[in-house]
């Protein structure tokens with residue numbers, strides 16, 4: 001069996017990716033502050049902040065493929081600790097890419113739709129980014145560091161949702177948790193995005209990892225919608241009361257970091273490269289709800305050591 005190393009295996013993407021691929025690959029997942037128990041893959045707790053740890057992880061595990069999901073992904077935390085954000089989101093990916101390049105290891109690095117300012121929307125991979133936050137700037141710097149050190153790597157700009165270990169990580173969980181408890185929430189009517197269901201993202205990342213593709217790819221849903229509309233669709237699929245979602249402007253939200261209003265990415269390059277039809281928003285939300293019915297959120301939360 002080929003070896004897959006997943007960093008950020010305790011995060012939203014990493015845990016779903018490591019679980020989904022664990023029957024097809026010999027998976028090793030790296031966690032940091034969260035401890036995983038009983039998962040069907042190897043786990044190594046490690047802080048990736050130092051050069052030496054990264055080098056050792058690659059040399060000891062000798063993976064065929066690395067999917068680098070680890071990041072400082074909390075936008076407001078990045079505003080508060082810009083140096084730490086630069087280390088985790090820019091410097092660490094560059095170091096990892098350097099080691100992967102030297103060892104001939106295939107690398108898929110995760111970036112974000114937020115590298116754009118969202119003024120125009122429908123961004124191509126070749127459009128000039130304009131990050132509005134520390135998080136977005138450090139992720140953009142991370143893309144460059146990766147491709148400078150390892151031009152063969154794939155950089156995937158993403159936006160996704162799914163069930164997480166803590167049950168609180170994704171926007172879909174936020175809407176589900178609050179609406180099912182009868183709590184009113186804000187839904188931004190002026191922030192558009194292209195959210196992809198996490199397992200659909202996993203499948204696309206694994207396909208990209210297999211070919212000889214390289215460079216930047218937009219790996220998001222082909223359909224754009226507002227965060228308010230996304231919340232309404234979550235309410236609908238779970239039979240919850242969508243009147244609990246207040247349609248509001250992001251400008252009135254009091255959030256620390258600036259958000260980009262039209263974070264919609266063009267996916268033509270991805271579709272043409274992989275010769276596929278991308279799954280739509282309805283299909284993703286339906287699959288998210290089916291996981292709930294199958295008890296997946298509880299199973300996930302059982303993997304988190306208290």
Ligand SMILES: NC(=O)c1ccc[n+]([C@@H]2O[C@H](COP(=O)([O-])OP(=O)(O)OC[C@H]3O[C@@H](n4cnc5c(N)ncnc54)[C@H](OP(=O)(O)O)[C@@H]3O)[C@@H](O)[C@H]2O)c1
Nearest residue numbers: 008010011012013032033034047048070071073110112160
């Ligand atoms: N969620 C989204 O919709 C979204 C949108 C755009 C881009 N992205 C990008 O997609 C990727 C995955 O995001 P996510 O939502 O899955 O993130 P997440 O849930 O916040 O998980 C982040 C992961 O990184 C790990 N990590 C943080 N600092 C670390 C360190 N110093 N050493 C080792 N591991 C460390 C965390 O480990 P512990 O928790 O164990 O500390 C966790 O496993 C990131 O690159 C993110 O920027 C996500």
